[in-house]
Amino acid sequence: MAIGSARFKSVGAGQSPFLSAAMFAPAALYILLLVAGPFLLAVFYAFSDARIGNAELHFVGLENFRSILQSPSFRVAIRNSIIFTIGSQLVVIVSANILAIALENTFRGRGLVRFLILLPWVAPISLGAIGWKWILDSIYSVISWTLVALHFFKPFSAPMWLGEPHLAIASVLLVHSWRVIPFSTVILLAGRTAIPKDIPEAAAVDGAGFWRTQFQIVIPMMRPILSVAVLFGLIFTFTDMTVVYILTAGGPFDSTQTLPSLAFALGIQGSDLAAGAAISLFLVPLLVILAYFMLRIARRAEVS
């Protein structure tokens, strides 16, 4: 170990003092130009009256935040962001666990099933969302067609999946779940295979049935990896605007608007850059809390 690190030092720092700086530069540039820059710009805009097509700029203090907090669509967006994020994670955790248990066993065609389950994650998010838009479409919906064919609904009276506020919320939530399930399944599957086989076997001999083994032995043992899956899922869903934008564009009547989609709608489409920036800043404290927990889990995993 000592020899290894000494050698590493001589290659990295000793031979060329610029090498380490050169190695760091791309990462530092990326963070400065594409993360820190826009972020600082957003902070700047949030305290100004910036609008697209208006060259003048005035400092307005907390005016933007005040007007946002008073707008009903912002409150709906916060509520939706929380519903979509937490609701879809609940669906994801339950389904991903079930899938991971099913995929743990060997059976014919397991490879194909694993591939199919992973597809939603591999495919571009916009492509998947467009697929769902057609599936849930008011006229061409496959689901409606099937329900009509099965005589659950009369022709042309099937529900408008994306047209009624409650159904639209449920639809967006489920598409979000569909999007994150593969990722969580893969993580949970890895967590499951990392558990030595004789531990569930010992539980079986000790007298535990399937549910007790799962809930008292296997799932508690997977807690670190489970929290990684949940935190990633929370962040993916919380910051995503593609699904909402493509499926409903925030409608009907702003009932499915989320913080990112509202920021986009007001700031870019509505030309009110200042309002959009202020809304996106509301994401920051929430994401900081999530990031804190992620780092803590990562550190604990390192220690143990």
Add this chain to the structure above:
Amino acid sequence: MAVVETRNLTKVFKEGHLGAVNRVSFETREGEFLVFLGPSGSGKTTLLRMIAGLEIPTSGEILIGGQLVNDLSPRDRRIAMVFQSYALYPHLSVYKNIAFPLKAQNVPREQHRKKVEWAASLLGIGALLERKPRELSGGERQRVALARAIVREPAVFLLDEPLSNLDAKLRASAREELERFHRSVGTTSIYVTHDQVEAMAMGDRILVLNKGVVHQLGTPTEVYDNPADTFVATFLGSPPMNLVGLGDVIVGFRPEHFLPSVNVTGETIPLQFKVGNMEYLGSEWIVSGTIVGGKLDSKKAVSRLASAQHLGLDGVYDFVVPVRTLKFFDPATQQRVPPRDIQWQ
């Protein structure tokens, strides 16, 4: 307490291949400590796992306490198992590990503490109950695994190489502890090992297995002194029994019976022995070499001696084998056959 019995028990993992366990039939005695002994791949662990219910037999029957248990899940077989890795639940304290079988078997909660403390005190781990498994030493983990196994007072104990993860020094004391533990609880136990010393030291009887087939079932004295075939003869004993082909028979003699002629009285077979290598092991010498002259010329043999001061490398010495210690095996079947008179020279 109960007796474990198998009838023609067979396990085939891959169709068309040889069974991992082939038509194994045996019966334990009440309260006995039975050892499954065999090299790796002999099927001893598979056999144990079938008895535990963790592996489904391809054919044959398993009876525990006279009851056919083939279709019972592990939890309904009244068995407890100690795994090679101990398989402690890492997220639970020692107390909760030991209490888990009670919880799983729906033993009333108010009895838990008393039973856990009884099991813990039996194994001397009363002070460790609040610790997590990762804070324990190898020997302590083993005791926790045993306590978890004993706490629900099973009819049968199954132990899968529980000592193989311990270092050599700890293994001897852990072995002694296991023996004392078995004497005090008296539960029928089946113990799997590849270590013949463990098997000889601990077993009331030993079931010798190789390639899924039972070679012999007997007390340590029986399997050592009267091996049923050449496999048992060479697997037990270190160094193994000398086997030399002599016409239509294989003759076997233990290294400790192959001695310089001066030390031996009674009827013996004289052999000229050329020393090829000598190992000093403290309390004894292992001398290997070749036999010189006669029908056994250039056959390899090993001798175990208390002292070998008078021997030298490449020297040829007069050795003898007492006739009463000779074993005879059939070259075709490898089975033991009755003693017979043979021409040595």
